[in-house]
Amino acid sequence: MKNVVLSIGSPFPEFKKMAVVSTEKGKEFYEITLDELKSSGKWVVLFWWPKDFTFVCPTEIAAFNKHFSDFEDRDALLIGASTDSEYVHLAWRKDHEDLKDLRFPMLADTSKSLAEELGILEANEKVAYRATYIIDPQGIVRWVSLYDLSVGRNVKEVLRVLDALQTDELCPCNWQKGEATLQA
């Protein structure tokens, strides 16, 4: 299988997927569509992990959750995803101490159709690589990072990239014709 990863400049594919948004009875599930994300006028940070109930993942997911309000401050919707079903997501959230208070939706790409379309499926097990997408309010992919199954991510780096992407230097005192914006 040859992966062609959906990359910068591409419109993010349409999708409609169930997600776990709470462990509270009757409020567990919510259907997320690209249309709703776009109509929110916000940025989207979508991060994937290979499998629920594995060891490396909760640490990383907890790290994203710890920075939830930093994403919110940047007008970005944080969404986690894997190819597990919404019922597996829910069971994992109920089971694992670090995942009880998650504030972002866990998207269930049970049919693997979205992961496949993004080109982030690992060939043997058909699970998602540790892909992270930043999608702008127009639904265009502005950043993608792809890590192998065993490599954890640095959430601060994701925030740094988001800051850089969102930096429109609007102040007239900064207008210097022909000069590129350099952001540390």
Next chain:
Amino acid sequence: MFATTQNETVFNLLKELGLHVDQLKGNLKLLSDAESRYLKDLKINVSNALNSEDLSRKEAYLIGIAVAANEDNAILQNAFESLAQENEASLQEIAEAVACTSLLNANNIFYRFRHFTKKEFYQTTPAGIKMSIMANPVLGKEFFELLSLVISALNGCELCVTSHEEALVREGTPPQRILAAVRLGAVLKSLSVLL
């Protein structure tokens, strides 16, 4: 589903500064009550500037003390003094950051007068301002210069800004570090307006 939670931004900002929610008053409360979008900008600016990779935490908080002293902001100065102490700043170092700010307030006005007027008499007559703490600062020469630059930038003295910037370049300070310090000073001044 994707509604944002109110007030969290401002609480996180206060937390980052080690301030109690009681400090949510005045201009900051006004913006918070109005759910001003600007609070997100402010929170990100303050957080990014304080956590710059080009400054240590201790240095960032010492700059905070200097800016707060320059702006007469006791709330902010107390907050940064506690944070600086938690990051191993000594009483002597904290006092020197304040002393540096005081001295620079004299220098910024005096040298600004010189560069405004450009007359030979004012240029050639000795300044007559004692500044012996510049000779052997406990903060080290480079960081003392960096503080001096930040305060001079806040107070708008062109001659002081260009001189301290050149001194830092001679010390071998990377331009990113100079920019990080000035950015921090600028952002903390914007914070001081609200606190």
